[in-house]
Every structure is written in C-alpha cells, then in structure tokens.
Amino acid sequence: MSMPDITTGKWHSLFNEAHCxxxxxxxxxxxxxxxxxxxDEFDAIIRRRAPLKKGETLFLQDATFxxxxxxxxxxxxxxxxxxxxxxxxxxxxxxxxxxxxxxxxETRYPGTVIALETTTVCEIPFDRLEALSQDIPxxxxxxxxxxxxxxxDDRRMMRLLSRKSADQxxxxxxxxxxxxxxRRGYSPYSFRLSMSRADIGNYLGLAVxxxxxxxxxxxxxxxxxxxxxxxxxLDLDTLGCVAEERALDSPGVS
Amino acid sequence: MSMPDITTGKWHSLFNEAHCxxxxxxxxxxxxxxxxxxxDEFDAIIRRRAPLKKGETLFLQDATFxxxxxxxxxxxxxxxxxxxxxxxxxxxxxxxxxxxxxxxxETRYPGTVIALETTTVCEIPFDRLEALSQDIPxxxxxxxxxxxxxxxDDRRMMRLLSRKSADQxxxxxxxxxxxxxxRRGYSPYSFRLSMSRADIGNYLGLAVxxxxxxxxxxxxxxxxxxxxxxxxxLDLDTLGCVAEERALDSPGVS
DNA sequence: AATGTTTGTTGATCAAGATCAAGTCGCAAA
DNA sequence: TTTGCGACTTGATCTTGATCAACAAACATT
Numbered sequence: 179m180s181m182p183d184i185t186t187g188k189w190h191s192l193f194n195e196a197h198c199x200x201x202x203x204x205x206x207x208x209x210x211x212x213x214x215x216x217x218d219e220f221d222a223i224i225r226r227r228a229p230l231k232k233g234e235t236l237f238l239q240d241a242t243f244x245x246x247x248x249x250x251x252x253x254x255x256x257x258x259x260x261x262x263x264x265x266x267x268x269x270x271x272x273x274x275x276x277x278x279x280x281x282x283x284e285t286r287y288p289g290t291v292i293a294l295e296t297t298t299v300c301e302i303p304f305d306r307l308e309a310l311s312q313d314i315p316x317x318x319x320x321x322x323x324x325x326x327x328x329x330x331d332d333r334r335m336m337r338l339l340s341r342k343s344a345d346q347x348x349x350x351x352x353x354x355x356x357x358x359x360x361r362r363g364y365s366p367y368s369f370r371l372s373m374s375r376a377d378i379g380n381y382l383g384l385a386v387x388x389x390x391x392x393x394x395x396x397x398x399x400x401x402x403x404x405x406x407x408x409x410x411x412l413d414l415d416t417l418g419c420v421a422e423e424r425a426l427d428s429p430g431v432s
Numbered sequence: 433m434s435m436p437d438i439t440t441g442k443w444h445s446l447f448n449e450a451h452c453x454x455x456x457x458x459x460x461x462x463x464x465x466x467x468x469x470x471x472d473e474f475d476a477i478i479r480r481r482a483p484l485k486k487g488e489t490l491f492l493q494d495a496t497f498x499x500x501x502x503x504x505x506x507x508x509x510x511x512x513x514x515x516x517x518x519x520x521x522x523x524x525x526x527x528x529x530x531x532x533x534x535x536x537x538e539t540r541y542p543g544t545v546i547a548l549e550t551t552t553v554c555e556i557p558f559d560r561l562e563a564l565s566q567d568i569p570x571x572x573x574x575x576x577x578x579x580x581x582x583x584x585d586d587r588r589m590m591r592l593l594s595r596k597s598a599d600q601x602x603x604x605x606x607x608x609x610x611x612x613x614x615r616r617g618y619s620p621y622s623f624r625l626s627m628s629r630a631d632i633g634n635y636l637g638l639a640v641x642x643x644x645x646x647x648x649x650x651x652x653x654x655x656x657x658x659x660x661x662x663x664x665x666l667d668l669d670t671l672g673c674v675a676e677e678r679a680l681d682s683p684g685v686s
Numbered sequence: 687a688a689t690g691t692t693t694g695t696t697g698a699t700c701a702a703g704a705t706c707a708a709g710t711c712g713c714a715a716a
Numbered sequence: 717t718t719t720g721c722g723a724c725t726t727g728a729t730c731t732t733g734a735t736c737a738a739c740a741a742a743c744a745t746t
Contacts, residue, residue, distance in 0.1 A: 258587060261677075280584045318562070333586070
C-alpha cells in the first residue's frame with residue numbers, strides 16, 4: 179500500500195502525536211528561538227490537520243483569514259486570480275515555511291493555496307498566535323523576522339522578473355531550490371520537482387515551451403540532468419554564475 | 433525664496449514641534465489605531481530628522497539596520513544593487529509609508545534609500561518600537577498589518593512584472609499613484625512626478641525609451657496630459673481598464 | 687492492452703520591446 | 717546670454733521569448 183489507511187485513524191494518531199518539541203523542522207520553523215516552556219505554550223495552540231492530497235486546496239482565495247500554516251511535509255503553491263487576467267503563481271512553499279502571512283491585514287486570503295503532493299501542515303490560529311506573541315517576545319520577534327525575510331525574497335523575485343533573461347530565471351530557480359533543500363538537510367544536488375513545467379513557467383513569467391527548451395539546453399551544457407521531474411544538479415557553481423548573469427570564466431577582461 | 437531658511441533653525445523648530453497628535457498623516461501612519469495615551473508613548477520614541485535634500489540618502493545598502501522611517505513629506509526610492517547586475521529600483525515611498533521593513537531580520541538594510549525631492553522622515557528606532565509593541569497590542573497589530581500589506585503589494589508587483597505588457601505597466605503605475613495621492617487627500621488627477629523616466633523604467637522593468645513612447649501614446653489617446661513631470665489624468669477609468677488588460681469599449685473596430 | 691488525458695518536447699513564425707543612434711529640450715552655473 | 721550636461725524624445729534595427737502547431741511520453745482508467 180502506498181499510503182497508510184486514513185480511515186483507521188492511523189494518520190490521525192500520527193499527526194496528533196506530532197509536537198514542535200519532537201519535530202525535526204523546529205529549528206527552521208517559527209518556534210526556532212523558543213525556550214522549552216514557551217514552546218509548550220506555542221505547541222498548545224497548533225492544530226494538526228489531516229494530510230492534503232495532491233491537488234487539494236488548503237484554502238481558497240477570498241476565504242476568511244483565520245490562520246497561518248506551517249508546512250510539515252510536502253509542498254504547496256499559491257495562486258492568485260485577479261480581475262480578468264490569468265492566474266499568477268506567486269509562491270511555492272516547502273517544509274518549515276509559513277503560509278498565509280500576506281492575508282493578515284485583510285479579512286481574506288489573497289490567493290488559493292494548493293498542495294502539489296501529499297502534504298501535511300500545522301494550523302496556527304492567528305488570533306491565538308498574536309495573543310501569545312504578547313507574552314513571548316522571542317515569538318513576536320521571530321514573526322517579524324519571518325515576514326521581513328519574505329519581503330526581501332519578494333524584492334529578489336522582482337529583480338528576477340524585471341531584469342533577468344529566461345536562462346537566468348531558470349538558473350536562479352534551481353539554485354534557490356537547491357539552497358532550500360540543503361537547509362532542510364536534503365541533498366542540494368538531487369531532488370524531485372513537485373511542480374509541473376507549467377507551474378514553473380507561470381511562477382517565473384515564462385512560457386512552458388521556454389522552460390522546456392532551456393532545461394534542455396542546461397542539460398546539453400551538463401549543468402543539470404533532468405528526467406521528467408527528477409533533477410540532478412551537476413554544476414551548481416556555474417548555475418549560480420548563470421543566475422547572476424556574469425560570464426563564468428575567462429578572466430582577462432581588462 | 434522657494435524654501436524656508438534652513439540655516440536659521442526655522443526648520444529645526446518645525447520638525448521638532450511636530451508630533452503624531454498633530455500630524456495630519458497619523459490616520460494613515462503606524463499610530464493610526466492608538467489611543468491618546470498610547471500615542472504619546474509612541475510619539476516619545478520618534479526622532480525627527482533634518483530634511484533630506486533631493487538626491488541625499490536616508491541610509492545606504494548594507495548599513496546596520498537600526499530604525500524604520502515613516503515618510504512625513506516628500507518621497508524616496510529604494511535601490512538594491514546585487515552581485516554584478518545593475519541596480520534594481522524596488523520601491524517608491526510616499527508620505528505616511530514605512531521604510532525599512534525588509535531589513536528587520538538581517539542586521540543590514542537590503543537597499544539604499546534616496547530622497548527624490550526635499551523629504552522629511554520620522555525615525556523610529558526598531559528596538560524601542562518592538563519593546564513598545566509588547567505593551568500596546570494595537571501597535572503590534574498595526575505593524576503586522578503594515579508588513580502584510582506590503583507583502584500583498586509585492587505580489588501585485590510580481591504579477592505586473594511577469595504578466596503585463598508595457599502599456600499595462602504604465603497604466604497600473606499611474607492608477608496606483610493616483611490612488612495613493614487620493615488617500616492622502618491630494619488630487620488624484622493632477623500631480624507632479626518626483627521620479628525620473630529612468631526611475632520609472634527601472635521600477636517597471638522597461639527601457640526609458642519605452643516609457644517615453646507609451647506616455648506619448650497615452651497622451652494621444654487623451655488618457656493623460658503629461659508635460660515633463662507634471663501629470664494630469666484625463667480618463668482614470670479607461671486607464672484602469674488598460675491596466676487590467678481588458679479591452680475598454682469600441683466593438684467593431686477592425 | 688487499449689484508450690483517453692494530461693504533461694512535456696520540438697520546430698516555425700512573429701511581435702513586443704530592447705538596444706543603438708541621433709537629436710531636442712530644459713535647467714543650472716558662469 | 718552662452719555653455720554644458722542631464723533628462724527626455726524619436727526613429728531604425730535587432731533579439732528574445734511568446735505563440736501557434738504538431739507531436740511524443742507518461743499516466744490513469746477501463
């Protein structure tokens with residue numbers, strides 16, 4: 179069987195047993211700087227949810243904002259539909275990342291969040307979190323930092339979208355993924371993409387065909403080996419150079 | 433004289449006298465939801481600074497992060513230089529807006545912020561603000577909301593950069609400026625751009641020449657009247673339609 | 687295995703906007 | 717007023733990546 183029987187409650191006990199104290203992600207997640215006792219308090223407001231299957235939505239755009247969600251395993255994408263235009267994929271979320279921060283000041287979530295594979299999340303009711311952050315300065319501070327980091331990541335994304343060529347975008351995407359996997363203790367060189375080419379294209383502002391072609395070219399240049407969604411990064415350094423648009427080698431430029 | 437004599441201390445008394453309680457911007461600014469007594473406390477940590485002249489920097493990229501700044505009058509731009517690439521203009525700041533939120537989780541500011549005209553700001557030391565936000569839930573909450581809003585604005589900008597045509601970008605830019613002026617009680621139809629065409633182009637991911645050409649076209653279509661940096665918006669509705677890429681009207685053109 | 691359906695690849699053409707190259711305008715200093 | 721320089725405009729050409737159109741592969745369902 180590929181999946182434990184949800185119906186028997188096996189999963190239920192599994193995600194109910196899970197606690198921040200025993201979670202391998204806690205050094206990367208919101209409670210990263212909390213003391214034991216504080217972590218207990220934090221842990222107490224968390225609600226574990228049944229796993230989402232691929233394609234299921236965590237919440238819909240314009241649903242009432244209530245909670246943040248920390249990704250426990252799997253991955254998700256955030257998609258915003260605005261006006262008459264097409265959807266815009268604004269973010270991918272990997273384990274330990276926090277979903278929903280951009281909904282805080284509205285009463286509604288600004289985008290739909292969809293699981294890209296089987297995914298488990300921890301639900302953090304925002305009113306509880308805010309109340310708790312009054313008593314635990316480290317928690318408040320960490321929340322500010324997390325949001326601030328996201329702001330900076332957004333600025334980097336803007337630079338990518340407004341100044342980088344298609345090659346640079348793809349290269350940046352791989353480098354960024356690689357780093358995120360490394361931080362989580364996975365191999366930075368071999369991983370499986372949970373998103374489709376169309377998702378990647380939408381996120382990077384490129385047509386699917388372009389994504390496909392450039393992946394092909396990278397492969398010919400022995401920068402990566404791609405087979406379907408399986409990725410092996412062969413030359414991370416050069417990829418980093420491509421991402422930053424500076425020529426890789428030949429010094430004597432004068 | 434076009435400007436009060438800075439040397440006599442007239443300005444000094446002016447910005448020293450200024451307090452949140454009497455500031456016309458306070459309903460738009462951080463203290464917007466504070467009670468009188470709380471506002472006093474908040475006001476006490478603010479440092480008024482001497483006005484910046486056009487082209488002067490508020491802080492440099494990689495300078496140590498210490499404070500947020502609320503714009504009191506004038507305007508600024510934020511510019512990030514990364515790696516070998518060119519500068520990227522990531523934001524314009526108008527009165528009541530908060531500068532520096534993306535530096536919180538690093539020890540350094542991620543970009544240089546430069547005055548586009550004579551500009552006054554209120555300096556808000558972040559450590560004091562954070563301490564104060566422990567005792568004043570409304571302040572903390574407002575800070576979260578402000579950051580969250582900025583996140584959402586960033587997502588909108590990403591959509592602009594990755595999906596919109598040059599025309600749509602310029603139209604969006606004008607509509608957005610117009611709205612921001614309206615909120616501040618200025619005319620949404622007539623204003624002066626404090627930024628150059630090059631700044632606009634850089635911000636919107638367009639070449640200067642393209643900005644120039646499209647402004648010209650908008651003018652011919654009687655959407656705006658532009659003379660140098662003076663802008664009159666003639667047809668805000670249509671401009672809004674252009675920004676959202678849906679065709680406006682005229683059926684049987686061909 | 688046969689089928690449809692989604693997902694990904696490849697080739698040919700086209701257009702939006704960048705780039706290059708002159709200019710023109712406008713403001714500031716002397 | 718002249719000079720100079722930066723900001724802006726306008727035109728001609730070129731490039732990148734979108735779009736259109738098949739097609740192939742992977743996967744699920746029967």
